[in-house]
Amino acid sequence: MLMFRPFFLFLLAIHTLSFQLVYSHNESGEWSCESSDSGTHLVAEYRPGVVTIDGHPDEWKDIGGFDFPLLLALDPHEDDAYKGGKMTVKALHDGKDVVFLLQVDGEYAYSQGNNNKCPSAALMFQIGENATYHNMGGCKESPESCTNKTCRGYEVDLMHFSIGTAIPGRLYGGNLVDVGTGGDRFGHLVDVYSWNPHCRYLDGLGPSGTNNTAQNDWKGAWWHSSFNVHSGFVDEDSPYASNGKKGTYYFEFSRPLRTMDRFQQDAQFKIGDTSKFSAAFWYPEDGKPWHGSGHYTISCDWLPLDFISGGSTLTGTRTATASSWDAAVAFSLLFSVVAFCLSVYVVNRVSMRRDAPYTEMTRL
Template identity: 65%
Template sequence: MLPNLFLVLVLLFARVYSHEESGPWTCESGSEIRVESEFEPGVITLDGHADDWKDIDGSHFSLLLALDPDAENEFNGGKMTVKSVHDGRDIFFLLQVDGDYAYSNGEGNKCPSVALMFQIGDDASYHNMGGCEEHTTSCTNKTCKGHEVDIMHFSIGNAIPGRLYGGNPVDNRDGNGGDRFGHLVDLYAWNPHCRYLDGNGPSDSVNDSSAQNDWKGAWWHSSFTVHSGFVEDESPYAENGKKGTYFFEFSRPLRTMDHLQQDVQFTIGGSSKMSVAFWYPIDGQPWHGSGHYSVNCDWVPIDISQGSSLSVKSVDPTSSSSWNVASAFSLILSVAALCVSVFASYRVFHPNSVPFTPMENL
């Protein structure tokens, strides 16, 4: 059962990530493009709804074909908004893009699909998904060392809106980054031809059973009229062609227990490099693997903010003086309380004694 499942997943990823470039690669990326992940603890509920993101600023990107990033090939639904926050433990992402509702249960390439990609190795390029020049039969963690990229891919064809998918006990027990329920999978790659579920790899590579899917996520569309939750029997959940907005919401721990260089590790106060891919069935036609859109033709920096409560701030003289006065007053009260305590203890253990006078002496 599991080998067949793995084969199906591999074929799915091959359709999703195949790159078939027809000419030389060119990229004109703006240096000002970046994503900010602010420190906002206790704000986000991972349910696919965007209400709790309304006060969080986002970055807006034109969606251009990944293999031909020319403005004339921009996605006609509009720009994609990318938002991110973290709570000191987990990092959260919201992807928001306008698009007519398109859903076909069980047919992933007739539904929208998204992916996040992050640089792991110092030499990993956005172009060619890590950029290792080895082929399928020769790429290993040694021959492609330094070209690792981390990928999260969500194909919603089997995912109920508003429900959580991603890491689950069944697949994590098997030590891989798969998701047999909703196809929100955790992968790594060295190039488009050498990509694997976390915990799997080339036949001669050494893996261990500690790998798992660290991502969780949900999706939603603004045309839905039911907000209490869907079940699978209600598919396709809305009428195809309805105008609206897609929302994809994800989370992952900032740090994972990856031992194999297959997960990006985020650092508070640090910066990483990321990209976002988007597939959409234009005019109802199934999308093909290399036909995805991207938010940029190169890596987009993502800054993990320390947050105001975590940053070191300068002390102004006024606040310092106020603090000194308060400290002196507190010290006086403490000394007074100590004196009272000593006096009370003395009276308890050394009471005033009254001399005894016999009756006959009165």
């Protein structure tokens, strides 16, 4: 078993390096934010047993969502917005897991094995109370000095899905091979945390090494509306459709509301509470590979995400109450009919007795 350990560590190093390259982040100039979505509250409704994570949007048709223009993260101005259209974001939970749907119009672009020439999506959540949306947490420390102590309170939780090796409709994310980190060597749907753009790590890894107790809690799948096969693709079917076809990308993601994290690397969600959230999208425009800092986002600041408790429960309660009320009304109506019939019978009997000849009782 020992002979495989160096090979595993080599693969892990390569995987971590590729992750760092994908997330390269270079910012120049002064950054400013004038968010037009300050009053928007995303809502994760309670809808158990509705969605299957397969990339298909059919089950979401009755779930409300929000449309957001996609603006460049480092230069959030409408003039440079993503030209393909807006991103629709929907969310729900079943009391155990939270589920997201990201829907973005875009011509089909896919280059197998090259993540940067395929669309990519990410979610980000605040963990630490001081964590800012801008600069992925906003800790001022450099890569040489950022640690879980020097950047305590600036943690953000990230999920990133690069689809260059992911088959449409197939499930990716946490797998047995990558247990101990937030990695996913099969589909690159990775579970990440950061303190700033230059201090980002797979769950379980960090500046002090690995803790070997983390896991990738996310699962997800993707789809494009131009696909005409619904029975399922395999790897040999790549590129799955012709590049340039107009349509819509769909990304579905799920994760437990609460995880086994003990190192401030996962956001923890609670029904009835509000979390801070954002979503991002990368696209290889004009066939050119995207770079890490060239992504679009749905807002230039955190957006509140409300986890609604009892939405469907209230509906169910109302239905149950209505059923009980209907039963009570039916019983009362039946009782009234029986009482009325009984009254008619009694009155009829009394009337018949009054018609009989009166006979005075003789005294003894």
